[in-house]
Amino acid sequence: MTEPPDVLRRMLLDGRTEVSLVDRIVEDLARRIIDGSLPPGADVNSVELARRFSTSRTPVREALLTLQREGLVDIPARRRPRVAPVTPAQARELYEIRASLHALVSELIVAGSPDLSVLASWQSRLRSDALAGDVDAYFWHNVSFRQAEAEAAGNRQLTRLLGSLGLRTLQLRHVSLSLPGRLDRSVADHERLLAAYADGDAVLAVALTRSIIMTGLHSIEASGWPGLAEAE
Structure with missing residues (x-):
């Protein structure tokens, strides 16, 4: 199992530098x-978590409340916390927002003509991961690619908006990239996106960005992934 890089911790800390026990439990x-x-639907054993982190249940409860706010955990009354399911409507709404925001990122990158070497470096890692069939490494490097892309756009508020979409989008993106054939399709699409950036073709870059993101949604919808369930 590939360990997530610092990108996950940076997202969770949102600018803070000190990592608390609650942060460590949330990250885990x-x-x-x-x-x-x-x-989705799996129980979260708070007693086991407290034992694993050698702590009382108070930090565990704080961590669970954080994840509840992110939409990843349900905490029903008088029942054990569980991983929250995702409804088809929630997934579609999240992907539509992501597609629109990342389309703006693509427009800004073409308009600003930034140095693309950082994106090219991440793309090289994506190619290697796809060749190795390493879904977890590809996923985390893809997250880093998208974060570097947002930073290259030069709009800090846009970068923060993308970050505020939270962890639920990461869960869905991992599902999408785990499906058969998705790595090869994804790496090829990102190659074309980088070429559009290099050519200064904003129309093509925006179209590719929207296609990459919405193809991920369509793959999940067609897969029969059990975590995608209608609301009870």
Whole structure:
């Protein structure tokens, strides 16, 4: 199992530098929910978490409340917390927002003509991961590619908006990239996107960005992924 890079911790800390015990518990649970080790509907054992982190249940409760706010955990009354399911409507709304925001990122990159070497470096890692069939490494490097892309756009508020979409989008993106044939399609699409940036073709870059993101949604919808369930 590939360990997530610092990108996950940076997203969780949102500018803070000190990592608390609650942060560590949130990071541990978030990683396991994102990579599918804890699938939607699975119970979250707070007693076991307290034992594993050698702490009382108070920091565990704080961590669970954080993940509840992110939409990853349900905390029903008088029942054990569980990994929250995703409805088809929630997934579609999240992907539509992502597609629109990342389309703006693509427009700004072409308009600003930034140095693309950082994106090219991440793309090289994506090619290697796809050749190796390493879904987890590809996923985390893809997250880093998208973050570097947002930073290259030069609009800090846009970068923060993308970050505010939270961990739920990471869970869905991991599911999408885990499906058969998705790595090869994804790496080829990102190659074309980088070429559009290099050519200064904003129309093509925006179209590719929207296609990449919405193809991920369509793949999940067609897969029969059990975590995508209608609301009870």
